[in-house]
Amino acid sequence: xxxxxxxxxxxxxxxxxxxxxxxxxxxxxxxxxxxxxxxxxxxxxxxxxxxxxxxxxxxxxxxxxxxxxxxxxxxxxxxxxxxxxxxxxxxxxxxxxxxxxxxxxxxxxxxxxxxxxxxxxxxxxxxxxxxxxxxxxxxxxxxxxxxxxxxxxxxxxxxxxxxxxxxxxxxxxxxxxxxxxxxxxxx
Amino acid sequence: xxxxxxxxxxxxxxxxxxxxxxxxxxxxxxxxxxxxxxxxxxxxxxxxxxxxxxxxxxxxxxxxxxxxxxxxxxxxxxxxxxxxxxxxxxxxxxxxxxxxxxxxxxxxxxxxxxxxxxxxxxxxxxxxxxxxxxxxxxxxxxxxxxxxxxxxxxxxxxxxxxxxxxxxxxxxxxxxxxxxxxxxxxxxxxxxxxxxxxxxxxxxxxxxxxxxxxxxxxxxxxxxxxxxxxxxxxxxxxxxxxxxxxxxxxxxxxxxxxxxxxxxxxxxxxxxxxxxxxxxxxxxxxxxxxxxxxxxxxxxxxxxxxxxxxxxxxxxxxxxxxxxxxxxxxxxxxxxxxxxxxxxxxxxxxxxxxxxxxxxxxxxxxxxxxxxxxxxxxxxxxxxxxxxxxxxxxxxxxxxxxxxxxxxxxxxxxxxxxxxxxxxxxxxxxxxxxxxxxxxxxxxxxxxxxxxxxxxxxxxxxxxxxxxxxxxxxxxxxxxxxxxxxxxxxxxxxxxxxxxxxxxxxxxxxxxxxxxxxxxxxxxxxxxxxxxxxxxxxxxxxxxxxxxxxxxxxxxxxxxxxxxxxxxxxxxxxxxxxxxxxxxxxxxxxxxxxxxxxxxxxxxxxxxxxxxxxxxxxxxxxxxxxxxxxxxxxxxxxxxxxxxxxxxxxxxxxxxxxxxxxxxxxxxxxxxxxxxxxxxxxxxxxxxxxxxxxxxxxxxxxxxxxxxxx
Numbered sequence: 060x061x062x063x064x065x066x067x068x069x070x071x072x073x074x075x076x077x078x079x080x081x082x083x084x085x086x087x088x089x090x091x092x093x094x095x096x097x098x099x100x101x102x103x104x105x106x107x108x109x110x111x112x113x114x115x116x117x118x119x120x121x122x123x124x125x126x127x128x129x130x131x132x133x134x135x136x137x138x139x140x141x142x143x144x145x146x147x148x149x150x151x152x153x154x155x156x157x158x159x160x161x162x163x164x165x166x167x168x169x170x171x172x173x174x175x176x177x178x179x180x181x182x183x184x185x186x187x188x189x190x191x192x193x194x195x196x197x198x199x200x201x202x203x204x205x206x207x208x209x210x211x212x213x214x215x216x217x218x219x220x221x222x223x224x225x226x227x228x229x230x231x232x233x234x235x236x237x238x239x240x241x242x243x244x245x246x
Numbered sequence: 247x248x249x250x251x252x253x254x255x256x257x258x259x260x261x262x263x264x265x266x267x268x269x270x271x272x273x274x275x276x277x278x279x280x281x282x283x284x285x286x287x288x289x290x291x292x293x294x295x296x297x298x299x300x301x302x303x304x305x306x307x308x309x310x311x312x313x314x315x316x317x318x319x320x321x322x323x324x325x326x327x328x329x330x331x332x333x334x335x336x337x338x339x340x341x342x343x344x345x346x347x348x349x350x351x352x353x354x355x356x357x358x359x360x361x362x363x364x365x366x367x368x369x370x371x372x373x374x375x376x377x378x379x380x381x382x383x384x385x386x387x388x389x390x391x392x393x394x395x396x397x398x399x400x401x402x403x404x405x406x407x408x409x410x411x412x413x414x415x416x417x418x419x420x421x422x423x424x425x426x427x428x429x430x431x432x433x434x435x436x437x438x439x440x441x442x443x444x445x446x447x448x449x450x451x452x453x454x455x456x457x458x459x460x461x462x463x464x465x466x467x468x469x470x471x472x473x474x475x476x477x478x479x480x481x482x483x484x485x486x487x488x489x490x491x492x493x494x495x496x497x498x499x500x501x502x503x504x505x506x507x508x509x510x511x512x513x514x515x516x517x518x519x520x521x522x523x524x525x526x527x528x529x530x531x532x533x534x535x536x537x538x539x540x541x542x543x544x545x546x547x548x549x550x551x552x553x554x555x556x557x558x559x560x561x562x563x564x565x566x567x568x569x570x571x572x573x574x575x576x577x578x579x580x581x582x583x584x585x586x587x588x589x590x591x592x593x594x595x596x597x598x599x600x601x602x603x604x605x606x607x608x609x610x611x612x613x614x615x616x617x618x619x620x621x622x623x624x625x626x627x628x629x630x631x632x633x634x635x636x637x638x639x640x641x642x643x644x645x646x647x648x649x650x651x652x653x654x655x656x657x658x659x660x661x662x663x664x665x666x667x668x669x670x671x672x673x674x675x676x677x678x679x680x681x682x683x684x685x686x687x688x689x690x691x692x693x694x695x696x697x698x699x700x701x702x703x704x705x706x707x708x709x710x711x712x713x714x715x716x717x718x719x720x721x722x723x724x725x726x727x728x729x730x731x732x733x734x735x736x737x738x739x740x741x742x743x744x745x746x747x748x749x750x751x752x753x754x755x756x757x758x759x760x761x762x763x764x765x766x767x768x769x770x771x772x773x774x775x776x777x778x779x780x781x782x783x784x785x786x787x788x789x790x791x792x793x794x795x796x797x798x799x800x801x802x803x804x805x806x807x808x809x810x811x812x813x814x815x816x817x818x819x820x821x822x823x824x825x826x827x828x829x830x831x832x833x834x835x836x837x838x839x840x841x842x843x844x845x846x847x848x849x850x851x852x853x854x855x856x857x858x859x860x861x862x863x864x865x866x867x868x869x870x871x872x873x874x875x876x877x878x879x880x881x882x883x884x885x886x887x888x889x890x891x892x893x894x895x896x897x898x899x900x901x902x903x904x905x906x907x908x909x910x911x912x913x914x915x916x917x918x919x920x921x922x923x924x925x926x927x928x929x930x931x932x933x934x935x936x937x938x939x940x941x942x943x944x945x946x947x948x949x950x951x952x953x954x955x956x
Contacts, residue, residue: 070506137471137521141437157507164512167519170470174463192492201455201488205320206518209511214463216425217503218379218397219405221271224425227378228432229463229510 063155063188064237070158074212075225076233080185084115087238088124091147091180094234095128098144098178102129105142108176109135111168113149115182115241135168137175146172146230147180150210152195153188157211160235161195164208173210179230181210185239247896251572251597258568259899263401265567271398272566278504279557279611286496288613294493296615299551302484303541309451309484310532317454317530320516324454328534330360336531337362337443337476338369344474344527346371346440350432352458352465353377354445355393355554356478356533358576359589362443374435376464378428385412391570391578393556394502399569432464442468443476447554448494449483449532455515456530457491459498461508469512473520474527481537482550494553497613501555536588545624549584551614556581558608558618563886563904564601573598580608580618587625592632599625601900603893604757605886606858623757627804630759642754643763649749649770653695656722660691671936685902686933689723696725700744703732710740712827713780715771717790718750719925727925730952731786731824737955738836742784747774751793752801754891761801768798772813783817786824786948788856788924789891794821796859823856824948825866825923832872838956843874848950849915850877851908851931852884853924866923866947873954880911880920889930905934912942919943921950 068078081087100108107130110116116124125131132139140146148169150160160181164170173179189195192209199207214229225231258264302309314324325336340346349371351357363384366373375384379396383389386408390396397405406419413431417424444465448457456477458465469475485494491513499505520526540546559565559579570578574594577585580602587595602622609617635643645652666672671687696716712735720727732742752767771794775783785791798814801807822830831837850867857863863884867877888894888904908931912920920935920942922928932944 074505074509137437141433154507159507165518167470167521167523170466171521174466174470192495193489196488196491201450201453201513201515205514205516207513208466209507209513211505211507211509211511213509215461215509216378217461218377218382218395219400219402219421219424220267221274221395221398222402222421224422227425227429227462227464228376228436228467 061185063190064185066155067153067158067188070156071212071235072158074158075215076158076212076235078235078237080237081239083240084238084242087182087236088116091236092124092127094180095131095145100128100130100144105144106130107132107139107143108145108147109140109143109172111135111146111148111166111172113182115149115238135171137171140171140175143176145178145180146176147182148172149182151187151199153183154190154192154195155188156191159209159211161199162208162210163199163204163206165204165206170206170208173208174229177226177230178232178234179213180234180236183235183237184241185237247597247600254572255568255897255899258572259903263404264399264569267398267401268566268569272560275504275560279501282500282504282506286500291493291496292613292615295497295553295613296551298485298490298493299482299553299614300547302486303482303547303550305486306481306484306538306541309486310481312451313449313454313484313532315454316451317516320454321525322454322516322528322530324530324532326532326534328538330533330535333360333478333531333533334362334365338365340474340476340529341366341369341371341441344440346474348435348439349373349441349443350435350439350468350472351375351380351443352445352460352468353380353396354443354478355576356445356480357443358390359535360533362478374432376432376436376468377460378425378462381428381432382408385409389571389575392559393554393577393579393582399571436467436471439472441474441476442472443478444468446477446479446483447498448485448491449479450488450491451484452487453515455488455513457495458512458514459495459508460510461503463510466510466512469514471521473524474529476529476531478531478533481532481534482552498553498555501557501611501613540588546584546588546621548616549581549588549621551616552581553613555613557611557613561607561611563605563607563888564603564900567900567903568601572601580622581616584618584621584625592625592629595625596629599629600896603886603888603890603900603904605854605890607885609858623759624804626757626759627761635758635760639758639760643760646750646755647763647766649747652750656691656718657695660693663690671933673936684898685937686905686930687936688933689929691722692725694725696721696728697744697746699725699729700732703729705732705736705741706739707741711743711778711780712740713775713778713783714742714744715748715751715775715783715785715790715794716744717785717787717925719929720786724925724928724946727786727946727948730946730948731784733952734828734837734948734955735784738831743778743780745774745777747777749774751790753789753793753797756793756797756801757891761805764797764801765805765807768801768814769810772798772810772817775817776813780820782822782827783820784822784824784827786923786946787926788823788853788860789926791821791823792855792859794818823860823862823923825856825869826860826862828951829865829869832869839872839874839954840956843954845874846919847876847878847917848919848921849880849912849917850883851880851887851912851920851922851927853922853927854886854890856923857884866921869947869951870921873951875950878915878917880915882907882911887927887930889926891926894930905930909934909938909940913940917942919945919950921945921947923947
């Protein structure tokens with residue numbers, strides 16, 4: 060495992076994120092679909108998953124994915140997100156030093172899927188892990204991007220008696236799927 | 247101090263939930279903070295932050311205009327105002343115009359500052375705080391007690407009771423369940439709200455960006471779901487450049503909560519789409535409310551370097567006893583005292599400025615490099631200038647300013663104290679003076695002051711001369727400390743001269759805002775101490791040493807006195823504390839310890855001024871070790887003992903529990919001797935141990951070392 064990914068994983072896991080690494084898209088997709096089934100995603104009311112558009116999945120592949128796990132929706136609305144168990148989105152960069160994911164979240168669907176459902180699956184290219192925040196802000200520039208999100212672990216609070224409690228308003232679980240090669244065609 | 251204020255302190259001190267929670271937090275905080283900063287050069291980071299924020303405050307007008315132009319160029323509307331009433335009116339007008347019925351808010355101290363919720367509610371708008379801590383205090387009809395953790399003063403039982411009474415009956419005091427309940431109850435509020443209100447942690451002029459930091463994720467929802475987003479931003483949040491974000495975000499989470507980064511950070515720059523795809527209305531209110539007045543003040547502009555991490559609350563020995571509510575309705579703790587004086591009014595800070603014990607614990611840890619105790623002292627000075635000194639204080643300083651009268655009264659005291667004296671202590675005083683001896687015995691005034699004793703000491707002549715500045719406590723209560731110092735320096739072949747005209751160092755006057763009195767003390771002492779040609783002026787009292795070395799100059803500067811400045815600087819250069827001087831003499835081979843001594847184990851208490859102003863914490867320890875003592879370090883060895891000069895007389899109810907904690911830490915080491923370099927600390931700790939009955943001796947380092955040299 061590369062030193063950068065290892066450093067990222069240690070930091071992210073220290074703040075209760077779950078990190079999984081895969082060589083290619085096929086393995087990663089298989090994991091995601093298996094995970095969705097495991098947590099009971101289906102087309103029953105309140106059991107769906109919302110998937111914000113990204114390069115991980117081609118539009119032409121959506122139908123096959125839905126046939127594997129009914130309940131996955133690519134039409135991301137506030138209502139669908141609020142009623143879903145899982146939200147899936149692709150993250151642009153990560154910061155090794157703090158275990159942070161970073162995203163151009165100007166498109167509202169990316170924010171909806173990562174704020175409203177209780178579980179967020181974050182897809183990330185392994186090679187997109189950088190050293191520090193400064194390096195990220197050179198690539199995702201506030202000069203050009205209207206909403207940049209930094210996500211470090213799941214939602215948390217310590218507002219009652221300073222006892223750390225996970226999952227207040229945002230997701231209680233953050234599943235990071237790190238993929239070495241996004242380009243590989245899934246079989 | 248007002249009776250109401252004294253009562254609020256009493257109430258806080260007698261609330262075991264509060265003192266228990268804050269005490270535990272203050273201990274855990276230091277560990278978490280230190281861990282979070284591992285591998286980070288804190289000094290470098292805070293230098294950067296201080297420079298960024300200082301540069302910004304010198305340039306508020308231009309940065310605010312640049313921010314406005316940039317944000318408006320990206321679809322936001324920016325409203326600038328100096329007046330809190332206009333902030334409220336703007337939001338009310340907007341709400342009315344857009345048919346807003348329901349508002350959700352994420353945490354914003356700026357909105358607390360202007361009491362926005364009340365205004366919205368009065369206009370018939372439903373408003374819900376969504377940060378868990380803020381929601382709890384909103385439901386409990388309270389104000390935040392801490393800038394970062396607004397409900398830190400409440401227990402889970404109290405929270406469950408508030409939820410049961412205000413939201414839904416039958417809530418159990420189970421934290422995960424309470425959090426889940428909050429999520430469930432607030433989720434529909436987020437989904438239904440027409441307006442979201444946030445604050446911002448940073449506002450970047452270069453790009454018109456707002457940086458918002460949260461852990462719960464509520465700010466992301468507040469800025470995403472409702473169709474209108476209003477951000478209320480104090481102009482002190484402005485920075486010039488995008489690259490200024492990183493240093494602030496390096497320090498803020500580490501200092502605030504011991505996190506490397508909070509769960510969520512959002513950088514918003516201009517308009518973004520709503521969930522239905524329509525462009526979201528973004529209104530940014532840049533609020534001044536006296537911030538630019540502060541920026542123009544040569545001393546208080548420094549306070550604008552604050553990043554609101556609340557370190558100064560978390561490490562304050564007073565805050566952990568009384569909590570936030572005694573400080574007022576919005577900003578609490580050390581920085582809160584300063585902000586209240588400016589954002590509200592100076593006289594609102596009249597009582598609360600007195601809470602600062604001037605121990606300096608917050609100074610080395612402030613990410614904005616703000617001298618908070620120094621600024622509070624300046625508030626105290628300005629308050630005295632504005633409303634005058636109390637009659638009692640005037641009478642005291644009238645005496646202190648006249649050395650002959652002052653000293654003859656101290657001599658008189660050695661006679662008049664007789665009915666109360668038991669050995670070397672005064673254990674009880676009658677009537678209103680009894681507060682002073684409630685929790686610690688006081689030292690009896692010595693029969694013969696050091697200034698008289700010193701004449702009979704035979705000293706080496708013809709070699710190096712050092713002047714001894716005794717200070718009132720050593721001169722009149724602990725002459726044995728002075729004798730020990732002379733004995734040690736004599737061993738190095740140094741003659742110790744005692745200028746008779748030396749008088750009070752002026753610290754009591756200065757710390758009570760009576761700068762004119764302090765200046766006269768300074769003039770008298772400079773004249774007395776520079777009269778003879780000496781290599782050093784040494785003191786065995788760190789507070790006096792700080793007065794001679796730093797405060798004389800600062801007092802003159804504050805008052806615009808220029809004629810005595812040069813002499814004050816000359817004195818400053820010669821002044822040195824006892825342990826540092828002796829360490830130099832040992833290192834130079836002029837003093838040699840007796841060999842092969844295996845002495846008893848001791849513990850060392852760091853005095854506030856010695857450690858944090860004079861930066862001498864290694865010197866006394868090394869001397870003790872070289873002498874043959876083993877040091878068993880106590881927990882919180884450098885936390886204030888609660889003496890702090892007249893503080894322990896003005897606020898004995900706070901001084902006592904601080905001392906109690908110190909005594910507990912001393913006792914837990916299991917040693918039979920506690921050593922320190924300050925006669926004030928000796929007075930407090932020895933007096934406390936006498937009342938306590940613990941068989942532990944309290945000793946000044948000079949006395950412990952007196953017989954240890956060849």
